[in-house]
Amino acid sequence: MKPDYQKIISNVYADILKKPNSGKVPNYIPEIACIEEHKFGVHFTDLGLNNFGCGNFQEKFSVQSISKVFALSFVYEKLGEKLWKRVDVEPSGNPFNSLLQLEADHGIPRNPFINAGALVICDILLEICENPKETLLEFIRDVAEDDEIFFNEKVAQSEMDHSYRNTAMCNFMKSFGNIHSKPNSVIDLYCHLCSIEMTCEQLSKSFLYLANGGRKPTDRRQILPYLKAKRINAILLTCGFYDESGEFSFLVGLPGKSGVGGGIIAILPQKYCIAVWSPKLNVKGNSYRGMKFLEEFTTQTGETIF
Numbered sequence: 001m002k003p004d005y006q007k008i009i010s011n012v013y014a015d016i017l018k019k020p021n022s023g024k025v026p027n028y029i030p031e032i033a034c035i036e037e038h039k040f041g042v043h044f045t046d047l048g049l050n051n052f053g054c055g056n057f058q059e060k061f062s063v064q065s066i067s068k069v070f071a072l073s074f075v076y077e078k079l080g081e082k083l084w085k086r087v088d089v090e091p092s093g094n095p096f097n098s099l100l101q102l103e104a105d106h107g108i109p110r111n112p113f114i115n116a117g118a119l120v121i122c123d124i125l126l127e128i129c130e131n132p133k134e135t136l137l138e139f140i141r142d143v144a145e146d147d148e149i150f151f152n153e154k155v156a157q158s159e160m161d162h163s164y165r166n167t168a169m170c171n172f173m174k175s176f177g178n179i180h181s182k183p184n185s186v187i188d189l190y191c192h193l194c195s196i197e198m199t200c201e202q203l204s205k206s207f208l209y210l211a212n213g214g215r216k217p218t219d220r221r222q223i224l225p226y227l228k229a230k231r232i233n234a235i236l237l238t239c240g241f242y243d244e245s246g247e248f249s250f251l252v253g254l255p256g257k258s259g260v261g262g263g264i265i266a267i268l269p270q271k272y273c274i275a276v277w278s279p280k281l282n283v284k285g286n287s288y289r290g291m292k293f294l295e296e297f298t299t300q301t302g303e304t305i306f
């Protein structure tokens, strides 16, 4: 029997609200450090286009690393398998901004979801698009079926002003020949990609193509071939939460992606997408309440990919 998603979401939401909200809002990007930390939103959409939201699900927030999934989808579709010569598909087991591993791996990032991997994806976007920022926005608006999605220029600037680590990684990869454009242009595009703002509702709807074998369930358009969607879901499962990917898989059991803005998107292939937003992060940089919510949600629905 199909679980009563709406009831489970409302109950789990109410339970989590009663418990302490641990963790910290990150302070290394000043523009997102000032976010109200009690915000908490959830939005669920299934392939039958049933929707359900709780709390601050219609409020925009900085999706940060979640948008790396859109950038990867676009680039993978255009480049095909040769993409994997420049970025690997292995879990990193290290923080998302680790420099250490890049040296051992000779400038080839472990996967497209750590910062170094997303910088390479941005470098490719600069090579293959005339106007990469516009192209990215168009792609996201297309999968979201919503034109009200924008970069937050203040957040992008704030991140650029403090992007010492990302710049170091970019320069380092350039020394190995794995960055082709000017590092400054790559950082500018990367910071804009991270600055995209969306609501939980927009997020859960926009990820449906990955729950549906690459095809949008609304107009049946194939955004990605099935094989590529399958592979992106695999990378989401093994790499979507950096050095907590094993833990997320262990506790929640779904492919997903987090961002330091406090958002998490999780996907149950063939069934649904669910987005959660709560800005306080655990020590690994993943939303504290987001993880708790999703753990309890999949436990109560009795459905995971396992």
Ligand code: GLN
Binding pocket: 063, 064, 065, 066, 096, 097, 115, 159, 166, 194, 258, 259, 260, 261, 285
């Ligand atoms: N913009 C953030 C950074 O580069 C993205 C990291 C994240 O969301 N995990 O550090």
